[in-house]
Amino acid sequence: MPATDSQAPAVPGRRRRSRATAPANTCVAYTRVSTDEQVESGAGLAAQRAAIQAEADRRGWTIVAWHTDEGVSGGVAPARRTGLSAALAAVCNREAAMLVAAKLDRVSRSVADMGRLLVEAERKSWHFVTCDMAVDMSTPQGRAAAHMMVVFSELERGLISQRTRDALAVRKAAGVKLGKPTNVPDDVLRRIISEANSGVSLRKIAEGLMADGIPTGVGKAKWHAPQVQRALDCQRAQELVTV
Known part of the structure; x- marks a missing residue:
């Protein structure tokens, strides 16, 4: 009796592949x-x-x-x-x-x-x-719409960054001191600037400085996000960015 489809022997060396699917909804x-x-x-x-x-x-x-x-x-x-x-x-x-x-x-x-x-x-x-x-x-059509929204989102981010740089340049040209003075060493300032530019949050930067035993500008052991922000805002930090 010939084999039916359900009884057909498997072809040697061939395996049926089934692609897993995620649960619906x-x-x-x-x-x-x-x-x-x-x-x-x-x-x-x-x-x-x-x-x-x-x-x-x-x-x-x-x-x-x-x-x-x-x-x-x-x-x-x-x-x-x-x-x-x-x-x-x-x-x-x-x-x-x-x-x-x-x-x-x-x-x-x-x-x-x-x-x-x-x-x-x-x-x-x-x-x-x-x-x-x-x-x-x-x-x-949906993917095209998503791409257009991201284009304008990226433009908005760039415009905000440009306006910030322009405002700082105007204030500096007018002789305004940018931010409060800080005693944080240049190497620590460069580390803070680099991490902030990489998208690391102020809180995470502060935690990293404390973990490495780096004191604040006034010699304290504990860093907080506002202290990191003040370091970024100080005039010396602005000058280091342009170096």
């Missing part, structure tokens, strides 16, 4: 705040969580995990953010079908980084959703 939530004031108050994070939870409730999604980056700039690459890296790993490993954020700029303010994320989402079959956009980023 599941998502990983991501939140981010960029300043120490938002980190300490919790207002920014609370608002984002509320927006994501409301959207999930409205659309019947199950949030399987929350990931957060505190005091991290939107210009920092995803691979250098602990929270976003964990969220991306979850959707790429098919632990959830979607990555959800309250706003597009919470995920990235970089056109290049956002482009790579959207390509990765399409390649690995997960969806990227933000509560502030009424578009489906699984479609070409």
Whole structure:
């Protein structure tokens, strides 16, 4: 009796591959705040969580995990953010079908980084959703709209930075002393400037200085975020940036 399809012998050396899929209507939530004031108050994070939870409730999604980056700039690459890296790993490993954020700029303010994320989402079959956009980023039109929003977000970040530099230059030209004097050594100032420019929060910079036993400008052992900010604002720090 000839074998039926269900009884057909397997072809030697050939294995049937089945691609795992994420559970339907599941998502990983991501939140981010960029300043120490938002980190300490919790207002920014609370608002984002509320927006994501409301959207999930409205659309019947199950949030399987929350990931957060505190005091991290939107210009920092995803691979250098602990929270976003964990969220991306979850959707790429098919632990959830979607990555959800309250706003597009919470995920990235970089056109290049956002482009790579959207390509990765399409390649690995997960969806990227933000509560502030009424578009489906699984479609070409939706991805184009997302790219345009990131373009303007990146422009806004650049304009803010430019206005800050211009204002400081005008004040300096007028003979205004920028910030209070500080006794922090130049090598410590350079470290603070470098870490701040890399997107490290003021609180994290302070913790790192204390961990390395570096005293403050007045000889105290304990650093706080406002002390780090004062060091960044001092005239000597502004001069070191231009060196």
